[in-house]
Amino acid sequence: MTADTERPVGQDQDVEAVLGQLTLEEKAALSIGGDIWHTAAVERLGIEPIMVSDGPHGLRAQFQTGDHVGLGDSVPATCYPTASALASSWNPDLVRRVGAAIGREALRWQVSVVLGPGVNMKRSPLCGRNFEYLSEDPWLAGELATAMVQGIQSQGVGASLKHFAVNNQETDRMRVSAEVDQRTLREIYLPAFERVIKVAEPWTVMCSYNKINRTYASQHHWLLTEVLREEWGYDGLVMSDWGAVHDRPAAVAAGLDLEMPPLIGHSDVAVVRAVRDGTLPESTLDETVRRVLRLVARSRPARQAEHAFDEDDHHRIAREAARQSAVLLKNSDGLLPVGSPGQRILVIGEFAREPRFQGAGSSQVNPTRIDIPLDELATLAGPDVTVDFVPGYSLEDAASDEGLRAEALTAAREADAVLAFLGLPASAESEGFDRTRLDLPDNQLALLDALQDHRDKVAVILANGSAVRTSTWQHQVSAILECWLSGQAAGGAVAELLLGRANPSGKLAETIPIRLQDNSSYLNFPGGDGIVRYGEGIFIGYRGYDRSEQEVSFPFGHGLSYTSFQISEPSAVVQGSVESGDLIVTITATVTNTGRRGGAEVVQAYVGDPLSIVPRPVRELKAFARVELQPGESADVAMTLDERAFAFWSERLNRWAVEAGEFVISVGSSSRDLAGSTSIMIDAPSVTGPIHRDSTMAEWLADPAAAAMLTADPRIDGALQAMDEPMRAMFGDMPASTVAGFGFLGFDLGALDDMISKLNNDVKETDV
Numbered sequence: 001m002t003a004d005t006e007r008p009v010g011q012d013q014d015v016e017a018v019l020g021q022l023t024l025e026e027k028a029a030l031s032i033g034g035d036i037w038h039t040a041a042v043e044r045l046g047i048e049p050i051m052v053s054d055g056p057h058g059l060r061a062q063f064q065t066g067d068h069v070g071l072g073d074s075v076p077a078t079c080y081p082t083a084s085a086l087a088s089s090w091n092p093d094l095v096r097r098v099g100a101a102i103g104r105e106a107l108r109w110q111v112s113v114v115l116g117p118g119v120n121m122k123r124s125p126l127c128g129r130n131f132e133y134l135s136e137d138p139w140l141a142g143e144l145a146t147a148m149v150q151g152i153q154s155q156g157v158g159a160s161l162k163h164f165a166v167n168n169q170e171t172d173r174m175r176v177s178a179e180v181d182q183r184t185l186r187e188i189y190l191p192a193f194e195r196v197i198k199v200a201e202p203w204t205v206m207c208s209y210n211k212i213n214r215t216y217a218s219q220h221h222w223l224l225t226e227v228l229r230e231e232w233g234y235d236g237l238v239m240s241d242w243g244a245v246h247d248r249p250a251a252v253a254a255g256l257d258l259e260m261p262p263l264i265g266h267s268d269v270a271v272v273r274a275v276r277d278g279t280l281p282e283s284t285l286d287e288t289v290r291r292v293l294r295l296v297a298r299s300r301p302a303r304q305a306e307h308a309f310d311e312d313d314h315h316r317i318a319r320e321a322a323r324q325s326a327v328l329l330k331n332s333d334g335l336l337p338v339g340s341p342g343q344r345i346l347v348i349g350e351f352a353r354e355p356r357f358q359g360a361g362s363s364q365v366n367p368t369r370i371d372i373p374l375d376e377l378a379t380l381a382g383p384d385v386t387v388d389f390v391p392g393y394s395l396e397d398a399a400s401d402e403g404l405r406a407e408a409l410t411a412a413r414e415a416d417a418v419l420a421f422l423g424l425p426a427s428a429e430s431e432g433f434d435r436t437r438l439d440l441p442d443n444q445l446a447l448l449d450a451l452q453d454h455r456d457k458v459a460v461i462l463a464n465g466s467a468v469r470t471s472t473w474q475h476q477v478s479a480i481l482e483c484w485l486s487g488q489a490a491g492g493a494v495a496e497l498l499l500g501r502a503n504p505s506g507k508l509a510e511t512i513p514i515r516l517q518d519n520s521s522y523l524n525f526p527g528g529d530g531i532v533r534y535g536e537g538i539f540i541g542y543r544g545y546d547r548s549e550q551e552v553s554f555p556f557g558h559g560l561s562y563t564s565f566q567i568s569e570p571s572a573v574v575q576g577s578v579e580s581g582d583l584i585v586t587i588t589a590t591v592t593n594t595g596r597r598g599g600a601e602v603v604q605a606y607v608g609d610p611l612s613i614v615p616r617p618v619r620e621l622k623a624f625a626r627v628e629l630q631p632g633e634s635a636d637v638a639m640t641l642d643e644r645a646f647a648f649w650s651e652r653l654n655r656w657a658v659e660a661g662e663f664v665i666s667v668g669s670s671s672r673d674l675a676g677s678t679s680i681m682i683d684a685p686s687v688t689g690p691i692h693r694d695s696t697m698a699e700w701l702a703d704p705a706a707a708a709m710l711t712a713d714p715r716i717d718g719a720l721q722a723m724d725e726p727m728r729a730m731f732g733d734m735p736a737s738t739v740a741g742f743g744f745l746g747f748d749l750g751a752l753d754d755m756i757s758k759l760n761n762d763v764k765e766t767d768v
Helices: 015-021 024-030 083-089 092-108 138-153 182-189 191-200 221-231 248-254 267-276 282-303 311-325 373-381 398-414 442-457 490-498 542-547 697-702 704-711 714-722 725-732 736-742 749-767
Strands: 008-010 051-054 111-115 158-164 177-179 204-207 237-239 327-331 344-348 386-390 417-423 458-463 479-482 531-533 552-554 565-567 571-575 584-593 599-608 620-629 634-642 648-650 655-657 661-668 674-682
Touching (some): 024 267, 024 282, 083 092, 083 311, 092 111, 092 138, 111 282, 138 182, 138 620, 158 191, 158 282, 182 648, 204 221, 221 248, 237 282, 248 267, 248 282, 311 490, 344 398, 373 386, 398 442, 417 442, 442 458, 458 490, 565 599, 565 674, 571 674, 584 599, 584 620, 584 661, 584 674, 599 634, 620 634, 697 704, 697 736, 704 714, 704 749
Parallel strands (some): 051 111, 111 158, 158 204, 204 237, 344 386, 344 417, 458 479
Antiparallel strands (some): 327 479, 565 584, 584 634, 599 620, 599 661, 648 655
8 A cells, every 4th residue: 555645625725734734632533433434524624524323234324313323313324234235145246246335335325444343253052143144154254344445435435444343342342452372363353353454455444442452442553554554555544333432542552543533532531641641653643644634635536526326226226136135945846946837825923014124223224125025925926826924923923922822823734835034133132232132032942833734845044143053943845045134125025036026145244153152262252351262272163073974054155056066076287486475376166057047156266274283174165166157057167275274373473374285176066065176285484484493303304404404413313213103292292491491302591502403504595
């Protein structure tokens, strides 16, 4: 990225000229915003306020009232599928189009920054805000969030990548300390942010509420400056989540540019005082203000004209997004699609006529319209198909449910197909609190129990923001269509899918476990006493389930279709090298539509390192490609992997490292449905680090130069040869200094230091 000091703030002024005219008090004011949704203004210099607004899945712009938790009214806007749904499309092009549509609506209301997308990892399925997040996998989340940011910003509107970082629960979210090691941060919780920063260059980044290893994210210099700016090259603005700032001078020093909402008369006063008493350099504050001025400048062109958007067109985009986001989890005996002439379809469930299509909290959108699933089904099915309805369960008064179940059971006997619309009520998941269970509500489970004698004709259609447990009832039904919270056009989309006018193509972006206890975070979520320990390390989601060989209800990447696909064995070509920094591996496979309908398949590429010096997942997603094919049609898919796809974060070396040896590349339609694999060999410099006193004897013997030095001494070589396997294992785990202290190999600490000095000198000479 390049510095942006030349962007004009006013017609005849540039950033540096304006900065030079600001008083200290005006600088402090610009660093904290003007009100809950606007940056501060300096009228005498022509610096106008700009508006920011919630909008991860649709704009939530408030003008008459202002709040951050979704209580006040907002302007009408298209409600698109939430992130948990969009992620299941595995379609960056679609996500980019949704982002562009959100950007157009932001232009209509003169909103300069849309507060989204969220790329926090789904560490636990209990996180109450999981509907706003994309995936349990950082590569998938990073690719899709990159597309969303590119779409929004293509309209001259900024995006705000959030919540940076390690914000994976709602319990005690404003103060809890996430205790997480460096490798886990680098491999799981930072890569999606890094990908979006480097590829899409979001105008702003929003810090999270929580602490990271005892330091608030809003004043975390390592996170906001050393990693974000110095390592990743970010030159945009960093803002706080609403209410995340605790010490404004400390936050400025750490790299936080904009406090929202502003604590006027407190934070600005504290900044002025800190500059005057010398604890905060004014040059640091200047850099903060410079970024605010640049944001105002880059948003001005889009605000200089009036804009409109086509509500009908945006509703069509929302409907397409909802179609592609639905995941067909199960379809025994081809129950779906339904709707053949003369068929009698029974729709059960209040969600069919009172749909739940979005989450609660700060992302809640005031939709321009709402498609009702029951109405859409009846209209699309036409006069030759009978569509009946019974509620089956209540959303509020569970006391009446026994009678509703009896009515549903009677109606089901007369139906050819039963479509049960089930899911989580709004009270079950929201920003602000975490879930306590994975199950559907008890009255819905009781309905499924009542219908189990008709399982051969029952299909469940789910509406939920995060994963729900299916293992206790999936055997009682023939089909399951997971629709997530899929926006205002969900009703029309689900009707098209159920009646076969559209073919499901979604894939799970998160694993559905058999039970909550199987999730790797179970023992450490949500923590307590102000601390949550990320004890599972890198093994979240499918990484944990696969490593521990646990059965799951439906694996990461899973999703069926009304047609069938065949993926060939992959081939791989290695070019370049780790040492020269230009390693590229190209994977190719052929996918064929072997069924009778047109459809889309997602070819997923996973990388595994069978032998490693550190614990690694069995396989990790590193590339994917969505392919649309007609019956009998084939397509060749090529995916490229760079060095990072094979690397792990070495805490010893404090950098990304690739271990030399064999890697296994697998392709398939889920993390567990693999069509084939191929092995490649990668040559790379040693990642064991420099040999020193505390290097184990196994590490000495694994290093060619060190091993040669040891075995050159006949006494040492003879002793090594005489060791049996148990002794060699025990010996290999000993630090060299301990072995030298024992003296049984014939060298002492002085001789050890001589060998280390000789090794290091040889390395330096070789490097030169």
